[in-house]
Amino acid sequence: MTESCISRHAIEQMPDRFRASFINCLSGFKSANLIGTCAQRGQQENVAIVSSVVHVGANPPLLGMVMRPHTVVRDTLDNINATGVYTINHVSTHWTQQAHQTSARYPSEVSEFDATGLTAWYSDTFAAPFVQQSPIKLAMQLQSITPIALNNTQFVIGSIEEVWLDATGIDESGRIDLATHNVASVAGLDTYYRASRIGRYPYAKPE
Amino acid sequence: MTESCISRHAIEQMPDRFRASFINCLSGFKSANLIGTCAQRGQQENVAIVSSVVHVGANPPLLGMVMRPHTVVRDTLDNINATGVYTINHVSTHWTQQAHQTSARYPSEVSEFDATGLTAWYSDTFAAPFVQQSPIKLAMQLQSITPIALNNTQFVIGSIEEVWLDATGIDESGRIDLATHNVASVAGLDTYYRASRIGRYPYAKPE
Structure with missing residues (x-):
């Protein structure tokens, strides 16, 4: 196997779609998540796939995600701004194609739940819709939106208010075995994976 | 399988280590990366594992990572601030344990390269050390550091200046098959995974 160097200059010369595919692979395996929002409870529901969810901190429990306004996630961002709440739902290895289909540019008045066969579900206490089929569902309260001036994206941070999962999957140290929960991951723009454990280290x- | 709800209140009651393990699993499968830095070329080299690398944009090519100052990555952050450059190196499924060992709190004067048996390697054009064994190596130029006031972390964004990999692994659409490159992923604080492809969708x- 011989390695070669692809320079910044070569990246800039790539056709747009080729570059988008290539650069999106360079961040490695990514969490595959569906973001559930609505204009108000049960009204104008929206669900969109993102692959930019990142751990920000455990205490308080915070997750971030990078979002690009004026794209297919615009409705999601509008709803988050309007309501202050959203859900993060892990994509299952059993329905990655349905999850991917939420990335289509449906008109605002179309619910991606209806269009893709995913089911909106509400807990008693939270105003944004979860994806019922998802093995791990998180209720998120918006905490901050930080503009990233470098490319006009936004870094959205929320706090975890509820976690819905099969709690028998939490071990004595607090770990969740994501593979047992059939949690999928994604690479690049379109390729989905299942994971198998290599090792766990103290x-x-x-020394 | 019966689901139950773990509330924000229950999360706050968890013992610190249990909560850290639990919350770190909720962001799903994460990219496993080694960050290579040095005080100056070939001097006081440092390599540290992070799991918070996230795609920010393709044009310009930008990656972000969330870092906590005053922890084991302090030397990494100091070097990035001082030199403006760093490398992101994907962890291979073949040496996840060595990669994990870089998270130990070695004294500043100890190189984690030496301590873990990983090899520092320099390209002709870039001042920060790559991990020679890594299947995909990225040269990064610091672009911005944004403080996250919510928990005193920092969101570090850099541009991709060089990509070192086996270029035969790039397909006609710009995709890299990360599984073929033996790229690992990580869940929580300590568990490493290999991935196998479920599907790729247009x-x-x-409709």
Whole structure:
């Protein structure tokens, strides 16, 4: 196997779609998540796939995601701004194609739940719709939206208010075995994966 | 399988380590990356594992990562601030344990390259050290550091200046098959995975 160097200059010369595919692979395996929102409870529901969810902190429990306004997630961002709440739902290995289909540019008045056969579900206490089929569902309260001036994206941070899952999957140290929960991951723009465990290692200390 | 709800209140009652394990699993499968830095070329080299690398944009090519100052990555952040450059190196499924060991709190004067048996390698044109064993290596130029006031972390964004990989693994659409490159992923704080492909779907359009 011989390695070669692809320079910044070569990246800039790539056709737009080729570059988008290539650069989207360079961040490695990504979490595949459906973001559930609505204009108000049960009204004008929206669900959109994102692959930019990232851990921000455990105490308080915070997750971030990078979003690009004026794209297919515009309705999602509008709803988050209007209501202050959203859900993050892990995509299952059993229905990655339905999850991917939420990335189509449906008109605002079309619910991607209806269009893709996913089911909106509400808990008693939270105003945004979860994806019923999802093995791990998170209720998120918007905490901050930070503009990223470099490319006009936004870094959206929310706090975790509810976690819905099969709690028997939480081990004595607080871990969730994501593979047992059939949680999928995604690479690039269009390729979905299942994971199998290589190893688990103790808290690292200098020898 | 019966689902139950873990509330924000229940999360706050968890012991610190249990909560850290639990919340770190909720962001799903994460990219496993080694960040290579040095005080100056070949001097005081540092390599540290992170799992918070996220795609920010393709044009210009930007990646972000969430970092917590005053922790084991302090040397990494100091070097990035001082030199403006760093590398992102994908962890291979063949040496996840060595990669994990870089998270130990070695003294600043100890190189994690030496301590873990990973090899520092320099390209002709870039001042920060790559991890020679890594199947996909990225040279990064610091673009911005945004403080996250919510929990005193920092969102570090860099541009991709060089990509080192086996270029035969790039397909006609610009995709890289990360599984073929033996790229690993991580869940939570300590569990590493290999991935196998479920499916690849066309650009989604409304039916």
